[in-house]
Amino acid sequence: MSKLTHLDADGRARMVDVGDKAVTSRRAEARGELVCAPATLELVRTGKTPKGSVLATAELAGVMAAKRTADLIPLCHTLALSKVAVEIAMDEALPGFAVRATVRSEGRTGVEMEALTAVSVACLTLFDMLKAVDKGMAIGAIRVTAKEGGQSGSWSSE
Amino acid sequence: MSKLTHLDADGRARMVDVGDKAVTSRRAEARGELVCAPATLELVRTGKTPKGSVLATAELAGVMAAKRTADLIPLCHTLALSKVAVEIAMDEALPGFAVRATVRSEGRTGVEMEALTAVSVACLTLFDMLKAVDKGMAIGAIRVTAKEGGQSGSWSSE
Amino acid sequence: MSKLTHLDADGRARMVDVGDKAVTSRRAEARGELVCAPATLELVRTGKTPKGSVLATAELAGVMAAKRTADLIPLCHTLALSKVAVEIAMDEALPGFAVRATVRSEGRTGVEMEALTAVSVACLTLFDMLKAVDKGMAIGAIRVTAKEGGQSGSWSSE
Amino acid sequence: MSKLTHLDADGRARMVDVGDKAVTSRRAEARGELVCAPATLELVRTGKTPKGSVLATAELAGVMAAKRTADLIPLCHTLALSKVAVEIAMDEALPGFAVRATVRSEGRTGVEMEALTAVSVACLTLFDMLKAVDKGMAIGAIRVTAKEGGQSGSWSSE
Amino acid sequence: MSKLTHLDADGRARMVDVGDKAVTSRRAEARGELVCAPATLELVRTGKTPKGSVLATAELAGVMAAKRTADLIPLCHTLALSKVAVEIAMDEALPGFAVRATVRSEGRTGVEMEALTAVSVACLTLFDMLKAVDKGMAIGAIRVTAKEGGQSGSWSSE
Amino acid sequence: MSKLTHLDADGRARMVDVGDKAVTSRRAEARGELVCAPATLELVRTGKTPKGSVLATAELAGVMAAKRTADLIPLCHTLALSKVAVEIAMDEALPGFAVRATVRSEGRTGVEMEALTAVSVACLTLFDMLKAVDKGMAIGAIRVTAKEGGQSGSWSSE
Numbered sequence: 001m002s003k004l005t006h007l008d009a010d011g012r013a014r015m016v017d018v019g020d021k022a023v024t025s026r027r028a029e030a031r032g033e034l035v036c037a038p039a040t041l042e043l044v045r046t047g048k049t050p051k052g053s054v055l056a057t058a059e060l061a062g063v064m065a066a067k068r069t070a071d072l073i074p075l076c077h078t079l080a081l082s083k084v085a086v087e088i089a090m091d092e093a094l095p096g097f098a099v100r101a102t103v104r105s106e107g108r109t110g111v112e113m114e115a116l117t118a119v120s121v122a123c124l125t126l127f128d129m130l131k132a133v134d135k136g137m138a139i140g141a142i143r144v145t146a147k148e149g150g151q152s153g154s155w156s157s158e
Numbered sequence: 159m160s161k162l163t164h165l166d167a168d169g170r171a172r173m174v175d176v177g178d179k180a181v182t183s184r185r186a187e188a189r190g191e192l193v194c195a196p197a198t199l200e201l202v203r204t205g206k207t208p209k210g211s212v213l214a215t216a217e218l219a220g221v222m223a224a225k226r227t228a229d230l231i232p233l234c235h236t237l238a239l240s241k242v243a244v245e246i247a248m249d250e251a252l253p254g255f256a257v258r259a260t261v262r263s264e265g266r267t268g269v270e271m272e273a274l275t276a277v278s279v280a281c282l283t284l285f286d287m288l289k290a291v292d293k294g295m296a297i298g299a300i301r302v303t304a305k306e307g308g309q310s311g312s313w314s315s316e
Numbered sequence: 317m318s319k320l321t322h323l324d325a326d327g328r329a330r331m332v333d334v335g336d337k338a339v340t341s342r343r344a345e346a347r348g349e350l351v352c353a354p355a356t357l358e359l360v361r362t363g364k365t366p367k368g369s370v371l372a373t374a375e376l377a378g379v380m381a382a383k384r385t386a387d388l389i390p391l392c393h394t395l396a397l398s399k400v401a402v403e404i405a406m407d408e409a410l411p412g413f414a415v416r417a418t419v420r421s422e423g424r425t426g427v428e429m430e431a432l433t434a435v436s437v438a439c440l441t442l443f444d445m446l447k448a449v450d451k452g453m454a455i456g457a458i459r460v461t462a463k464e465g466g467q468s469g470s471w472s473s474e
Numbered sequence: 475m476s477k478l479t480h481l482d483a484d485g486r487a488r489m490v491d492v493g494d495k496a497v498t499s500r501r502a503e504a505r506g507e508l509v510c511a512p513a514t515l516e517l518v519r520t521g522k523t524p525k526g527s528v529l530a531t532a533e534l535a536g537v538m539a540a541k542r543t544a545d546l547i548p549l550c551h552t553l554a555l556s557k558v559a560v561e562i563a564m565d566e567a568l569p570g571f572a573v574r575a576t577v578r579s580e581g582r583t584g585v586e587m588e589a590l591t592a593v594s595v596a597c598l599t600l601f602d603m604l605k606a607v608d609k610g611m612a613i614g615a616i617r618v619t620a621k622e623g624g625q626s627g628s629w630s631s632e
Numbered sequence: 633m634s635k636l637t638h639l640d641a642d643g644r645a646r647m648v649d650v651g652d653k654a655v656t657s658r659r660a661e662a663r664g665e666l667v668c669a670p671a672t673l674e675l676v677r678t679g680k681t682p683k684g685s686v687l688a689t690a691e692l693a694g695v696m697a698a699k700r701t702a703d704l705i706p707l708c709h710t711l712a713l714s715k716v717a718v719e720i721a722m723d724e725a726l727p728g729f730a731v732r733a734t735v736r737s738e739g740r741t742g743v744e745m746e747a748l749t750a751v752s753v754a755c756l757t758l759f760d761m762l763k764a765v766d767k768g769m770a771i772g773a774i775r776v777t778a779k780e781g782g783q784s785g786s787w788s789s790e
Numbered sequence: 791m792s793k794l795t796h797l798d799a800d801g802r803a804r805m806v807d808v809g810d811k812a813v814t815s816r817r818a819e820a821r822g823e824l825v826c827a828p829a830t831l832e833l834v835r836t837g838k839t840p841k842g843s844v845l846a847t848a849e850l851a852g853v854m855a856a857k858r859t860a861d862l863i864p865l866c867h868t869l870a871l872s873k874v875a876v877e878i879a880m881d882e883a884l885p886g887f888a889v890r891a892t893v894r895s896e897g898r899t900g901v902e903m904e905a906l907t908a909v910s911v912a913c914l915t916l917f918d919m920l921k922a923v924d925k926g927m928a929i930g931a932i933r934v935t936a937k938e939g940g941q942s943g944s945w946s947s948e
Contacts, residue, residue: 004201004212005290012877013215013287013850019815019872019894025493032297043162054162056372057171060487060548061232064380067544067552068230070857072279073286074219074850078857078870080552082493082582087486104493106582108872108896113286120278120297121230128231128271129171131302132163135313139190139278140298144289155293170403171376177341177398177420183651214846218645218706222854225702225710228383232376236383236396238710240651240740245644262651264740266398266422320517320528321606328719329531329603329692335657335714335736348613359478370478373487377548386699388542388595389602390535390692394699394712424714424738429602436594436613437546444547444587445487447618448479451629455506455594456614460605471609499809530688534803534864538696541860541868554868556809556898561802578809580898636833636844637922645847645919664929675794686794689803693864704858704911705918706851745918752910752929753862760863760903761796761803763934767945771822771910772930776921787925 006075015075018108026149027104030115032142034126035096040134045090054129055088058099062086062122066103069117077109086118088126096137097126100145112144164233173233179266184307186261188273190300192284193254198292203248212287213246216257220244220280224261227275235267244276246284254295255284258303268310270302322391331391337424342465344419346431348458350442351412356450361406370445371404374415378402378438382419385433393425402434404442412453413442416461426468428460480549489549492582500579500623504589506616508600509570514608519564528603529562532573536560536596540577543591551583560592562600570611571600574619584626586618638707647707650740658781659736662747664774666758667728672766677722686761687720690731694718694754698735701749709741718750720758728769729758732777742784744776796865805865808898816895816939820905822932824916825886830924835880844919845878848889852876852912856893859907867899876908878916886927887916890935900942902934 008014044054063084070078083104091098101118103111123139130137146156166172202212221242228236241262249256259276261269281297288295304314324330360370379400386394399420407414417434419427439455446453462472482488518528537558544552557578565572575592577585597613604611620630640646676686695716702710715736723730733750735743755771762769778788795806834844853874860868873894881888891908893901913929920927936946 004287006215006287007211008875011211013211013846013853015853015871015874017873017894019896053165053169053171053372056369056487057164057232057376060373060376061230063487063489064545064548065230071854072219072223072226072230073283074215074854075283076286077872078552078868080554080581080870081489082551083491084489085482104491106493107870112289113282116282116285116297120282123300124271124274124278125231125233127274128234129162129164131270135302135305136315137301138298139274139300140296142281142297143295144293147293157294166401171372171379173379173397173400175399175420177422211846214645214843215850218847218850221645221647222703222706229380232380235398236394236710238396238712238739239647240709241649242647243640262649264651265396320603322531322603323527324717327527329527329688329695331695331713331716333715333736335738369481369485369487373480373548377546381546384546387696388535388539388546389599390531390696391599392602393714394710396712423712428605429598432598432601432613436598439616440587440590440594441547441549443590444550445478445480447586451618452631453617454614455590455616456612458597458613459611460609473610527688530685530803531692534689534692537803537805538861538864552868554870554897555805556867557807558805559798578807580809636919638847638919639843643843645843685797685801685803689796689864693862697862700862704851704855704862705915706847707915708918744921745914748914748917748929752914755932756903756906756910757863757865759906760866761794763902764795767934768947769933770930771906771932772928774913774929775927776925789926 018077021108023106023108024149025106026111028110028112028115028144029102029146030119031145032099032119032123033094033096034123034137034139035094036134036137038095040130041090041095058122058125059086059088061125062101062118065121066114066118069114073113076113079105079107081105084118086122099123110150112147116142171233176235176266181264181266182307184263184265184269186268186270186273187304188259188277189303190257190277190281191252191254192281192295192297193252194292194295196253198288199248199253201291216280216283217244217246219283220259220276223279224272224276227272231271234271237263237265239263244280257281268308270305274300334393334424339422339424340465342421342423342427344426344428344431345462346417346435347461348415348435348439349410349412350439350453350455351410352450352453354411356446357406357411359449374438374441375402375404377441378417378434381437382430382434385430389429392429395421395423397421402438415439426466428463432458487549492551495582497580497582498623500581500585502584502586502589503576503620504593505619506573506593506597507568507570508597508611508613509568510608510611512569514604515564515569532596532599533560533562535599536575536592539595540588540592543588547587550587553579553581555579560596573597584624586621590616645707650709653740655738655740656781657738658743660742660744660747661734661778662751663777664731664751664755665726665728666755666769666771667726668766668769670727672762673722673727675765690754690757691718691720693757694733694750697753698746698750701746705745708745711737711739713737718754731755742782744779748774803865808867811898813896813898814939816897816901818900818902818905819892819936820909821935822889822909822913823884823886824913824927824929825884826924826927828885830920831880831885848912848915849876849878851915852891852908855911856904856908859904863903866903869895869897871895876912889913900940902937906932
């Protein structure tokens with residue numbers, strides 16, 4: 001059975017030692033969504049307020065959160081990220097907002113957690129900006145959709 | 159049509175002015191879940207490693223994140239929280255982990271975002287600790303389940 | 317001769333004791349500007365890229381920075397801000413960008429430093445986004461333009 | 475026309491991808507000033523309180539702020555700085571305080587923003603310590619004065 | 633037997649609910665020391681470098697750390713501190729440095745942890761500045777020496 | 791006489807320039823302890839509450855604090871840590887808790903301060919969790935016990 005890397009032999013939580021891993025080019029993509037009422041989506045799309053502000057604020061919050069991942073996730077390593085991009089699209093089929101984050105780093109550990117954190121905080125920011133008009137929203141489907149670099153090589157959910 | 163409170167007349171993102179709101183006792187509860195493979199849940203439940211470490215680490219990360227909500231969500235107000243509690247239960251029906259956060263404050267704004275942030279970061283921390291054994295996990299169903307205090311009064315999703 | 321409130325009798329830096337001050341409604345406004353080449357301003361105004369992104373990013377950075385003032389300025393008190401607003405206007409007379417921040421709080425100390433920090437970080441963010449096209453920009457004229465509340469009462473530079 | 479590197483083809487704010495840039499030795503110097511009343515400067519120079527405390531506190535605040543640049547400026551990369559130095563001199567010609575910051579890093583991006591942030595926060599800290607005696611101070615002339623390393627080579631404003 | 637307030641009935645770590653406690657004026661004093669070689673103390677006292685810089689840097693670090701206590705100690709409440717003062721004295725009897733921090737707040741919880749954090753980080757900063765000349769230093773005797781306000785009333789170790 | 795590396799020729803506090811130092815594998819170990827009443831230790835050991843929670847919370851706080859060392863200690867360099875481990879053992883001889891932290895990094899500076907910060911914050915967290923039952927606890931004996939890598943080579947206190 002696989003071993004939980006973040007627990008030592010005594011079950012003690014620990015930061016995995018990555019000092020002996022090679023520095024390679026890493027990339028990860030994560031996705032998630034905020035599901036809302038159709039009217040909420042419509043409000044952002046057709047309202048008098050420029051729709052850009054809601055999406056742009058959430059995208060920026062996602063980018064900034066990626067840089068603070070190691071402050072939030074106790075056993076994550078601090079990493080110098082070489083790129084963070086967050087894109088939010090309105091999706092009437094959900095209905096809601098589809099969020100995608102891509103993160104790159106030259107380092108010793110993968111950047112999935114940074115991509116997932118960017119998606120999570122972008123979704124939370126959308127929620128914050130829309131909660132006055134829609135109490136029943138839900139954040140979901142947050143998962144890693146692609147990963148490149150490191151020992152385990154490339155992987156994609158599609 | 160409802161107004162987006164976080165945008166001013168020009169569509170500019172802003173922190174809502176809460177200076178004239180009354181200080182009242184506020185409470186919010188949020189929930190969410192991490193869905194994983196049955197074997198992953200089993201690993202935490204029956205593995206040689208004490209299951210407590212995984213859950214306790216994620217619960218603590220959630221509590222700490224709640225205190226940093228205003229750092230992460232651009233237009234959230236800084237708040238002095240009087241209580242934060244995060245509980246994670248293993249749920250074989252999911253299969254996965256059910257996360258619940260309760261936050262209290264004596265202040266001028268609600269604490270939904272603090273509860274949602276606690277749930278999100280607890281889920282991210284579970285993901286981080288289990289990702290070595292399960293690439294296909296997903297975080298979802300993050301929503302506000304109860305709210306008390308403030309102008310809009312009490313509200314519960316159930 | 318006036319006393320420097322942040323130094324004690326031995327010249328030691330200290331946080332002023334505000335425990336005995338009354339909680340009153342405080343407001344401060346600060347302004348500043350980024351002076352750039354006319355072509356840089358023109359690029360933001362007429363470029364193919366939506367001008368909103370540059371201004372909106374800097375405004376948001378200013379709002380978030382206001383909330384972190386006490387983390388940056390060693391002897392500032394931590395405050396719960398009830399409102400932060402940052403507005404950036406393009407000004408061909410400068411030529412450049414005029415930044416204005418307004419901050420409110422119900423507390424024991426003034427919020428000038430929060431307003432000044434918001435203006436400073438908004439200017440720094442504009443600089444960051446434009447530095448690839450204009451090396452000679454300068455940030456200046458950062459000052460408090462109005463203040464209300466507290467022992468010293470209202471004051472305005474105009 | 476020059477391209478704004480921090481906006482993608484859709485005008486979306488983004489962190490520039492520096493993953494393919496070479497790691498080189500970077501250095502940047504920035505300057506700025508706090509202009510005050512002559513009596514304020516005199517108070518620091520000849521007061522009973524040791525002048526060192528005001529200058530030393532502001533210098534230290536500048537050094538610490540440089541390390542937090544990526545937390546403050548949304549699209550800045552996190553960097554490991556190899557040196558930060560901030561020097562503040564009293565200047566009767568202004569009258570006021572002349573601030574200079576020098577930052578070094580071995581990395582993929584320049585360190586101008588770190589030097590500018592150090593200068594800005596040092597000026598804000600001076601303002602904070604002196605505001606009780608001088609309401610009309612202004613922070614200005616914050617600009618990059620020298621830069622070395624990276625693709626664009628060395629550059630100096632003098 | 634006394635109950636551990638930070639654990640719930642299931643032994644789960646939690647932030648104690650202080651929402652129903654009264655807002656009172658709280659004060660705490662903590663002390664600690666850095667013990668070093670006599671020559672290290674002498675270097676600070678009689679060296680060519682002004683002794684003020686070492687002590688002033690550590691005092692300032694202590695003040696700033698007090699404001700970040702809730703970020704560091706997982707179950708501490710965020711508090712608005714009304715005063716933080718840190719004083720370091722050279723003590724030839726130790727030999728070393730005696731550190732004292734005083735913290736005040738108008739709030740629902742005591743401020744011992746803030747005072748202890750200020751002392752700890754001041755000691756760590758002294759250690760950092762002196763470690764190049766003295767490898768064998770030790771930080772110790774960090775304890776609460778006085779406390780006022782709150783349910784448990786005043787208390788002093790002396 | 792040895793020079794204080796953190797002060798320049800004018801006695802000004804500065805971050806040492808490490809840009810020309812080699813990147814090597816660094817390791818440091820630090821230790822410390824929380825001394826408490828025998829009954830306090832007994833409460834953790836034999837109480838109804840699982841002892842794991844107290845120790846696990848403090849260990850995690852120590853790991854997280856190590857990652858924030860450069861935010862707390864003014865002249866410390868930001869470092870990417872490759873490993874942080876904190877272990878707390880109950881020790882009836884003290885009586886109290888013995889804390890040990892090990893930190894690794896591939897970088898230009900040593901990691902003693904990160905190990906010492908981890909120990910300090912783990913001790914503070916233990917104090918916080920136990921202070922309701924024991925007012926007279928003291929944190930002490932915090933020192934570096936081993937160091938490897940860098941110009942000065944390996945060193946151990948034992």
